[in-house]
Every structure is written in C-alpha cells, then in structure tokens.
Amino acid sequence: MRNTILVADDDRESREIIKGIFANKYNVESVSNGREAMEYLMSHHKDVAILILDMSMPVIDGRALLKVLKLKGITKRIPVLMTAENDDIEFVDECFENGARDVVRKPFVPSILRGRINNIIALSRSRSQLEAVINQQTAQIQEKNKELWEFNNRIIEVMSTIVEFRNLETSSHIKKIKGMSRMLAETLSVIYPDDYQISKEQLDVIEGAAALHDIGMIAIPDSILLKPGKLTSDEFEVVKSHTTLGCEVLKQIDELKSDAYDKTSYNICRYHHERYDGSGYPDHLKGENIPIEAQIVGLADSYDSLISDRSYRDAYDMKKAYQMIMRGEAGAFSDKLLDCFSRSQTMIENFCGKFKN
Numbered sequence: 001m002r003n004t005i006l007v008a009d010d011d012r013e014s015r016e017i018i019k020g021i022f023a024n025k026y027n028v029e030s031v032s033n034g035r036e037a038m039e040y041l042m043s044h045h046k047d048v049a050i051l052i053l054d055m056s057m058p059v060i061d062g063r064a065l066l067k068v069l070k071l072k073g074i075t076k077r078i079p080v081l082m083t084a085e086n087d088d089i090e091f092v093d094e095c096f097e098n099g100a101r102d103v104v105r106k107p108f109v110p111s112i113l114r115g116r117i118n119n120i121i122a123l124s125r126s127r128s129q130l131e132a133v134i135n136q137q138t139a140q141i142q143e144k145n146k147e148l149w150e151f152n153n154r155i156i157e158v159m160s161t162i163v164e165f166r167n168l169e170t171s172s173h174i175k176k177i178k179g180m181s182r183m184l185a186e187t188l189s190v191i192y193p194d195d196y197q198i199s200k201e202q203l204d205v206i207e208g209a210a211a212l213h214d215i216g217m218i219a220i221p222d223s224i225l226l227k228p229g230k231l232t233s234d235e236f237e238v239v240k241s242h243t244t245l246g247c248e249v250l251k252q253i254d255e256l257k258s259d260a261y262d263k264t265s266y267n268i269c270r271y272h273h274e275r276y277d278g279s280g281y282p283d284h285l286k287g288e289n290i291p292i293e294a295q296i297v298g299l300a301d302s303y304d305s306l307i308s309d310r311s312y313r314d315a316y317d318m319k320k321a322y323q324m325i326m327r328g329e330a331g332a333f334s335d336k337l338l339d340c341f342s343r344s345q346t347m348i349e350n351f352c353g354k355f356k357n
Helices: 012-022 036-044 064-071 087-097 108-167 173-192 201-214 215-219 232-239 242-251 259-271 292-306 318-326 333-344 343-350
Strands: 006-007 025-033 048-054 080-084 100-103
Touching: 006 012, 006 036, 012 025, 012 108, 012 318, 025 036, 036 048, 036 064, 048 064, 048 108, 064 080, 080 108, 087 100, 100 108, 173 201, 173 292, 173 333, 173 343, 201 259, 201 292, 215 242, 232 242, 242 259, 292 318, 292 333, 318 333, 318 343, 333 343
Parallel strands: 006 025, 006 048, 048 080, 080 100
Antiparallel strands: none
16 A cells, blocks of 8 residues: 655755654655655655645756656656645646646645645545456456457357358358458548448457358258359349348347347348449348448458359459459449458458468
8 A cells, every 4th residue: 555655845844744744644755856756756656645746846846847747647646735835826727737636835734734635645545446446347347258259259150160061152251251351341440430430349340240141041942052053033032031041040149149249240141232322132221321341241252252263153363353343343332442442452362362262
C-alpha cells in the first residue's frame, strides 16, 4: 500500500507543519524544489500516496511541475494537492485543469489540511481498489470470451470439414474464402472507415464465419451436388436453396452462442449470393441492404469459383478472373468493394497462388 506523503516546498516551516500532522500515520518525505520532487517520484512512485506541491519553488516551481506530471500521466496515479499563498480563481482553475485534486492556501490550518489530505488519499485508495476489481473481472470476462471464441472456431472447422468431405469444393476453397474475406474486410475498414466501421473483433468474426458460407450444401442431394456437367434450371434452383438451408443448419448449432458469430454467420449463409443490383438470390436484396459481410464473402466466393476447375470448364487464370469480376461478369458488386478488391489484387493473387487448384 502507498504510505508515503511527499512534500515539495522550499519553506522549511511548511514542511515541518505537514510532517508534524502526519508523522504518526504516514512516512513523510520532503524536498525543496520541483526537480528533487520529480527525481523522488521516478524512483519511489509506487510508494507515494500523495504529493503536496507548493506553487513557488526554485529550480522548477510547482506550477510547471504539475503540467509535466499531467503530461506524463502521473497525476492519474498519484494525487496532487497544490499549496500557494493565493487562491485566486484563475490559479485554482489552472491547477484543476492540470490534474490537481485540491488547492490549499497558506498559511495552513492544520485541521483543514489534515481532513483534505486524508480524504484525497482515501478516495485514491478506493479508486485503486475499484480499478483492481474491474481489471480482475475484465480479465475473467476476456478469458471466458476467449474460450467461447475458440469453441466457436472449433465448431466452424468441424462444420466446414463436413462440407469438404462431400467433395463440394477443393480442400483449399474454404481457406481461400476465409483469407480473401479477411483481406477485403481489412481494406474496407482502412479505405472507407466512415462507411464501414469494422473493428478488429468483427474482422475475426467475418473471417471465421466465412467458412460457413456454403454449409447449406450438406442438405443438397448428391445426385445434384455431384452431377458432372451443367445443371438444369430446376436443379440449379435446388442448389440455390443452400442459402436458406444453411440458415436452418445454423439454427441447430446450439453451441454457437456468440451473438456476433450467430448474426454474421446467418448473414453470410443467406446473402452471399445476393448482388448489388438486386439480381442475386434468395431475397433479391439490392445495394447496401445486403450486409457488408455477405458482400465481402460473395465477391471472394465468386473470384475463387472463377480461378477453380469446374466439371464443365477449366479454371481461369487470376488476371482474367480479376477482369471478369471488375467488369461485372460474375454479378454486380458495389464500387467501393470493387475498389478494395482492386487495391488488394496483388495480395489476393499471392495468397491464392499458394494453393493448388
């Protein structure tokens, strides 16, 4: 516990008065100028319960030292009581603006000085205890959130693996979708921060939830899902239902308790085939009515589809696929998202180039 009162005052009588008041309760240390006070604080900052700082001192006066202490953040940890032979309004306001907890006029009235200093120290200790409790509780909450986050990620990995085992996509597809979605989301957050307030936590959620974009495919019959060649219009309608079926699958994952994961996963599953001009499915959403996480994953999914082999065509090279996306040949995307896709082109190509088709 902090149990030292540091008195910075060049007036010996003032120092002795304060020492006489508190010697039985606190360790009272004194210095005669601001420089000595700063040196003491640097080496004993964990012990000081309060700094009693006089305005007028040689070398560095109390007024100047208080400003330095505020700039260094010391006044947040160590309360400061200013003393002066005048207490005009401007001086008092200046002291409070620079972090002082109280101002006392000289000559001291011992009983008043004792009461104010005891109150300041008691309040500071209570605040420190409260901060310690809050920090402990925050750490516990963060640990629980971390455990929940890891659990959600394990569930997502299991569910996405089920999709891969049914040969819906190449084994690298989900990894590419997650990586590209992260890149696009990060670029959006930097280039268009006012339009898309995407936090670090949201980036993590989008990246993780992107793995579940095609989870509804597990409900599509093998006769359609694994059919070589192009699908009939009726068969394609069945495949399109994977968006809404995926949402039904997500509802059955009771363990996916995180609200952020729940909402983001739902939006990605249902809306990643919506297009900015309203030509997508299943709800024909248009423009910014499409959740941004779904727009991001939709573009990443379209690009990976173009650079991957299909039963009815060979993969396009990445330069050609990029041009097709930018020209709208894979559906309409927002100008801002396309701008971010363009800015991320080299990074995305280098990333996708690490995977075999």
